[in-house]
Structures are given as C-alpha cells and as structure tokens.
Amino acid sequence: MTRPINQDLLTDIIALLSVPGIGKGRFRRLVAQFGSPSAALSARPTELEAVPGISSALALAIKKEVDIQSAQDMVSRISKLGWAVLTTDSPEFPALLRELPDGPVLLFRLGEPTPGDARLVAIVGTRHPSEKGKRFCKSLAMDLAQTGVTVVSGMAEGIDSAAHVGAIDGGGKTVAIWGTSLDIVYPSGNRSLAQRIQANGAVYSEYLPGTGPEKAYFPERNRIISGMCDAVIVVEAGLKSGALITAEAALNQGRELFAVPGSPDAAMSLGTNHLIKKGARLLTSAKDLFEELPRLAGRIVAKQFAAIPDLTDGERQMVDLLADGPMQLDHLSRLTELPVSDLMSFLLALELKGIVQELSGKRFALSASTA
Secondary structure (H helix, E strand, O other): OOOOOOHHHHHHHHHHHOOOOOOHHHHHHHHHHHOOHHHHHHOOHHHHHOOOOOOHHHHHHHHHOOOHHHHHHHHHHHHHHOOEEEEOOOOOOOHHHHHOOOOOOEEEEEEOOOOOOOOEEEEEOOOOOOHHHHHHHHHHHHHHHHOOOEEEEOOOOOHHHHHHHHHHHOOOOEEEEOOOOOOOOOOHHHHHHHHHHHHOEEEEEOOOOOOOOOOOHHHHHHHHHHHOOOEEEEOOOOOOOOHHHHHHHHHHOOOEEEEOOOOOOOHHHHHHHHHHHOOOEEOOOHHHHHHHOHHHHOOEEEOOOOOOOOOOHHHHHHHHHHOOOOEEHHHHHHHHOOOHHHHHHHHHHHHHOOOEEEEHHHEEEEOEEEO
C-alpha cells in the first residue's frame, strides 16, 4: 500500500512550485540549499538570493507571493480525488526517473504501483497511423506483455492507444503518462481505455488537478515516458511527429532507442527511417529487442557467487553496493565518494572478471542470468 505523503510537506512543495518563476530546477536548488521546501519558504530574502538562479525580485516573490492557503486547498482537493502522491523519496517513485536532472518533483498516480524491478519499454508513434502500423504496434505490445514487459506510452490516439490495448490484450501490464492532470482524460474518447489501463497497470501525471491539455505539456510528458523506461520503440512517425521528441529525450537520457522501418514513400515512415539513419536500432519484432537487450527477455536474477577471488577492497565495495540491485553511475559515485573516472576503473575490472554488467542509462548490476 502506498505510504501517504505528509500533508504539510505536500503543501510546502505545491506552495513553492506555484510561485511564478520557480520551476523544477530552481525548486531543487532551493531544497538542496535549505534542506526542505519549508526551510526555503522561511528563509530571508538575502539568503534566498545566495542560491544560483534566484534574483532579488524572485526572492521577494517567494516571500510575498507564496499562497499557503491555496496550496492547502489543492492538497485537500488531491486527497478527495484519491490520488497516490509520490516524491523522489517515495519508494514507489519510478527508479530511473530519480536520476533525471529535469525529472518531476511530484508524480500523481491512479492504479497500482509499478514494481521497482519491472522491465519497462515505451512504444510511441503518430496519432495518425496506417492500419498496418496499428496492427503491428498492437501485436508488438502483446508479444512484449506476454514476456512480462510493462508497456509504457502516452495514451494519445493512434500508436499510443494501440500499444496500451495490445499490452492489456496480451494479459500484461501497461502504464500511461498523461499530459493533463489525472482528473482530465485526454483525449476524451479514451475514457474507457484509461479505465482499462488503471485496472491493468497505472496512469501517471506530474500536473496538479484541473490542468487541461496545453501544447507545452506534451513534450514535458514525453521526457517521463522515455525517462522511466529501459528502451523506447518508435513505430510510425512523420518528420514532425511528437514521437521524435520522445526519441530525442531517450537519447539524451541514455536510453536504448529502436525504430520500426517503413516504405521510403510512406509519410508515417519518414520519421522512423530518419531515426534509423541517425543510429536508432532497427526493429521488426519483439525478438529484435530481446536480441539487442537480452536482459529484457526475462527477469534479471543476480548470480550467486560461492566465492569471489582476487578482488581489491574497492572492487568488493562495488559488489556489496550492487547486491541490492542495479545502480546508476552517478549514484554509485556519490555513495563511494569516488570520481566517476576512478569508479569506472573498478567497474571495468569487475566487468572483465564477469562479475558486473553495464545496463542502459549508465547503470550497473551484478552479472545476471535470465529466468
């Protein structure tokens, strides 16, 4: 069961984020400087100005324009809606999103938690696919779902919807990331699909109640789709498709990118063919994904070593840290207080000994077998 967030903490988060000019980046810098949203709200203007990116005008706005009552009203509204509220400290916050510098500060969820060991693959594409493209997408999602992969998409019309339906029809799990708040289903024609997704996975949004569909929100949504996944598959997309924004986000985040090829004269294949020319991996079936990323073909189970000979103290520390599961390179660096360059030397030595393997997104794990 999801652990409820402290209501005072949620009020302070919403109040600080609601100050004009305070985006996710400035919010994180303020919390890093003062230790909590409450402490940032209580800081003097001169103290606030010492934080990078906080001008004197913005410091005064934090003191004068913050609206605690409105934030409390919003918290009450969220509570009545019954949403699960996740911060980056919440155990159920998607693990890969924690490492994104532009990841969400808050995530709202309807449906069941996404397990930390879930194998997540995004399928995205145009809102105006060909019938052949929709059939392929649905079949691909079904094949992935039947192997235990959770299919992630944006619940838009077209390819996104076909991906969710295929995953559900395959008896698997699916996750939708919305570009609106969870009380506003968009597109409205997908209301029944939204209910099916909640019953077979979850829907997530970073937007406060009452947030309708605005053009700027969907590129923001796309970075979450790619950011929480091991890999992104683009099925059909024109040269100006929003799916290409998701593809670009995937590359920037270090995620594996796949694209489905199509006829050179098909408008909805121009984007995917372009991605393949630029280095995306060509995909024609779920088998292609599993051959390129065998860890996605089955649940990763760390090998049990009766004895690990010839390890230095530093290498043994790496093994101990990775015993609980995959870990991102920067996080390992913080835990060990080692520069990334030194850390890579330990990890490379362990990789050569067959003890450690590198995963997508600059993550490392103990060598694994599939089961």
